[in-house]
Amino acid sequence: MGKYAILIVLALVFSMLTYSQALRNALLISNNRAVTTYSQNQAQNIAQSVLMVAINGINGESQNLSVPESDGLFAYPSTDGFQEWEEMHGSYNLKIYNQADTLLLVEATGRFEETQYRATAGLLPGAGGWNPIFDQAVHTENWLELTGSSTIKGHASTNSTAYHSVDLWWSTRIDSSLFIGPGGNPETVVNQRNFQQGNVGQGVFVMPEERTYPMPEFPQYPPKNLYGSSVYLQGSQSRTLNPNEYDGYYIPEISVQSNTTLTINVGDTDRTLHVGSFNIQQGHVHFVGNGKVDLYVENNLTLGGSSTVNNDGEMNNLFMYYGGPGKVDFKGNTRFNGGVYAKTADVDLGGSNNLRGTIITGGNEVKIEGGAAAFSRVIYAPNAFVRLSGSATVYGAVIADSFEAVGNSHVIYDPEFDSDIPDLEGDDDNNNYQVLFWY
DSSP: OOHHHHHHHHHHHHHHHHHHHHHHHHHHHHHHHHHHHHHHHHHHHHHHHHHHHHHHHHTTSSSOOOOOOTTOEEEESOSSOOEEEGGGTEEEEEEEEEETTTEEEEEEEEEETTEEEEEEEEEETTOOSOOOOOOSSEEESSOEEEOTTOEEESOEEESOOSTTOEEEOTTOEEOSOEEEOTTOOHHHHEEESOTTTOSBSSOEEEOSSOOOOOOOOOOOOOOOSSBOOOEEEOTTOEEEEOHHHHTTOEEEEEEEETTOEEEEEEETSOEEEEEEEEEEESOEEEEEESSOEEEEEEEEEEEETTOEESTTSOGGGEEEEEOOSSOEEEOTTOEEESEEEESSOOEEEOTTOEEESOEEEOSSEEEEOTTOEEEEEEEEEEEEEEEEOTTOEEEEEEEEEEEEEOTTOEEEOOSSOOSOOOOOOOSSOSOSOEEEEEO
């Protein structure tokens, strides 16, 4: 072999050794990043779980947790110590500061291996009302099933401990953690059909106690002291309703059809629109002004065709309370920009519908089908079977009795919610603490 050939061979060997070392370094860095991310996520899971338990304890929803005296501090197990949590393979510290009886500052620190994460909430004393915490993508009282290529992007939980009450098919995914009911066995409760890689990104854990999500009280309708005139629009008609025509009045029916437009002048003051029937079939309802509107619909609700309600307005400026028996059925290619509370009705969002705002229902079923999308702080349906199918997507959180996602449907959790929840009363004695902030 000539000297040039020897030099070439040596150069190749050197290049291969250098490449191999670079590859090992890259893999090492990648593994270190993965371990660091996993540790951070686990520490965060511990902190947020402890914070939730603490808030429930303060409000007496679980084991009561004593509130320190004014300007006092409660620390567990001590100011700087950590309590082991075997089920989560880590430890935690909890502090509660009573700031002059005007604010409770609750701090939970989770520790996993050498990584720590702190979660903090501010509680307003004596505020009462309904103010649940939505810190996960999906929570169910009973079973949870994902089929097809459906995903949950965010944490998920269930109070169930029944055999295979969580069923995750081969191509499905929960990208964060999954929590099951107290005393449950992850090996029997969760059926991960992707036995090679698993279907849960950050592991399965056992909750220390069940999560509770009570229904809020449905508000009373405004009194019918004054009756206004019904509104019927069709053909080429259009109309504007001014506050002196509807605010403080009961309007038997609003019907907007044939691609006509009803403009409701709100102004800069919060208003109430109280109707018997709200029938929007291929029509458009605009709200003009900066004030907020509470829309009460007592009997019948229809929204179909390519109708729009508040499509060009702020979602937090409209909230509808519907007490009728018929289903909340958004058909066709409708757009509804605002929140909805259906007292007992089921909810069906299909086609290419788009709803932006909180959904609350005391009904038994919520269906989001086809290409429909809900941009909601929460779909709050603790008594209902919630089903996503087709390519349906929920951007927000889901609270359900049971949950199923089939096809290519997704729940995508985002802690930076844009939609507000309404100021509603709970079933308690109104002496609870209200969550003012959480970070």
